[in-house]
Amino acid sequence: MTLESLRNDIDALDDQLLTLLNQRMELVRRVGELKRSTNAVIYRPEREKQIIDRLQTKNNGLMNRPAIEAIFLEIFAVSRNLELPERVAYLGPEGSFTHQAAESRFGAMSAYMALPTIRSVFESVETGRVRFGVIPIENNQEGIVEEAIDLLLEKDLTIAAEVQIPVHFTFATQTENLAEITQIYSKDIAFRQCSKFLNDSFEGLKAELVPVESTSRAAKLAAQNPHTAAVCSHIAAKLFDVPVLFDNIEDSDLNRTRFLILAKNFKNQPSGSDKTTIIAKLPNTESPGVLAEFLQEFNARNINLTKIESRPLREGATFRYWFLIECEGHSDDQDLQEILNHHAAEVKLLGSYVRVA
Numbered sequence: 001m002t003l004e005s006l007r008n009d010i011d012a013l014d015d016q017l018l019t020l021l022n023q024r025m026e027l028v029r030r031v032g033e034l035k036r037s038t039n040a041v042i043y044r045p046e047r048e049k050q051i052i053d054r055l056q057t058k059n060n061g062l063m064n065r066p067a068i069e070a071i072f073l074e075i076f077a078v079s080r081n082l083e084l085p086e087r088v089a090y091l092g093p094e095g096s097f098t099h100q101a102a103e104s105r106f107g108a109m110s111a112y113m114a115l116p117t118i119r120s121v122f123e124s125v126e127t128g129r130v131r132f133g134v135i136p137i138e139n140n141q142e143g144i145v146e147e148a149i150d151l152l153l154e155k156d157l158t159i160a161a162e163v164q165i166p167v168h169f170t171f172a173t174q175t176e177n178l179a180e181i182t183q184i185y186s187k188d189i190a191f192r193q194c195s196k197f198l199n200d201s202f203e204g205l206k207a208e209l210v211p212v213e214s215t216s217r218a219a220k221l222a223a224q225n226p227h228t229a230a231v232c233s234h235i236a237a238k239l240f241d242v243p244v245l246f247d248n249i250e251d252s253d254l255n256r257t258r259f260l261i262l263a264k265n266f267k268n269q270p271s272g273s274d275k276t277t278i279i280a281k282l283p284n285t286e287s288p289g290v291l292a293e294f295l296q297e298f299n300a301r302n303i304n305l306t307k308i309e310s311r312p313l314r315e316g317a318t319f320r321y322w323f324l325i326e327c328e329g330h331s332d333d334q335d336l337q338e339i340l341n342h343h344a345a346e347v348k349l350l351g352s353y354v355r356v357a
């Protein structure tokens with residue numbers, strides 16, 4: 001077969017795909033009408049997971065799960081926009097990893113607001129300026145984002161979904177000759193996480209490492225000066241139009257950051273593979289066994305705990321703590337409901353949501 005005839009076949013399939021996508025959007029438009037008439041929630045992460053799971057089991061071609069997910073998450077994002085355009089705030093600046101996390105769920109067509117602080121993201125959801133807020137919660141190498149955890153206690157928001165993205169850094173520059181680079185911009189932490197690449201590539205060369213406040217800022221600076229470079233996210237290089245010379249330059253490919261999607265009064269239906277986050281303010285934690293007894297209730301019901309963080313209560317001059325606890329399962333599951341009911345006075349449910357493997 002010639003290239004031309006293969007391309008003709010591709011064109012014919014693309015025509016069919018477009019027709020099918022339009023038919024799908026017509027159904028989605030009707031779902032949107034139905035939902036608006038009953039005031040139902042547009043974003044249904046558990047339904048999206050169900051669709052992707054089903055397609056994965058039916059799949060017998062070259063598409064793997066990440067490919068199915070990438071294409072269908074974009075379709076869902078377009079669908080949701082058609083049903084009701086929803087605004088999404090994220091911890092900026094534009095081109096940050098949080099921006100990347102937001103786009104991975106809400107697609108390229110949603111209306112985004114980059115905000116300067118995690119607190120401002122919480123507040124924009126709280127006041128209804130946006131429907132969803134995306135914030136980082138932890139990195140598997142660097143640990144938790146304390147400000148985000150504390151705001152979960154302070155504010156009255158719920159968790160609609162979690163997103164995990166691998167932290168990949170790119171080396172972006174306008175020059176193709178490394179010897180011409182005089183300055184490399186990035187965040188301190190990114191220099192640390194890419195030290196092997198930087199040491200190997202610039203051994204004997206004179207490039208200076210210049211720390212700046214964000215990797216997006218680094219990309220912007222590299223866009224302005226041809227003899228500089230940025231260690232930044234792919235999305236930042238794309239945003240500021242700086243050519244990517246090397247991709248995935250980080251020392252460890254196990255580096256992942258977890259983000260939460262926040263909303264007001266959001267409740268997911270059980271998906272069959274969920275996680276639940278609660279806040280526990282237990283009384284008398286100075287007495288022996290209070291926390292152990294509480295955790296024993298999970299153990300007794302065979303509920304797997306996936307996280308426990310202690311944070312200061314900041315009540316007077318004491319050393320007392322509250323706990324952020326995450327476990328497998330959904331708050332509608334009978335065993336988890338028993339615990340929540342039993343401790344209704346001291347436990348606040350932040351949400352049950354589809355668990356990212």
Ligand SMILES: O=C(O)C(=O)C[C@]1(C(=O)O)C=C[C@@H](O)C=C1
Nearest residue numbers: 031042043044045047048076079
């Ligand atoms: O099934 C729904 O509730 C829809 O709104 C449709 C749809 C889809 O495109 O399939 C879109 C958005 C939801 O997040 C889940 C699924």
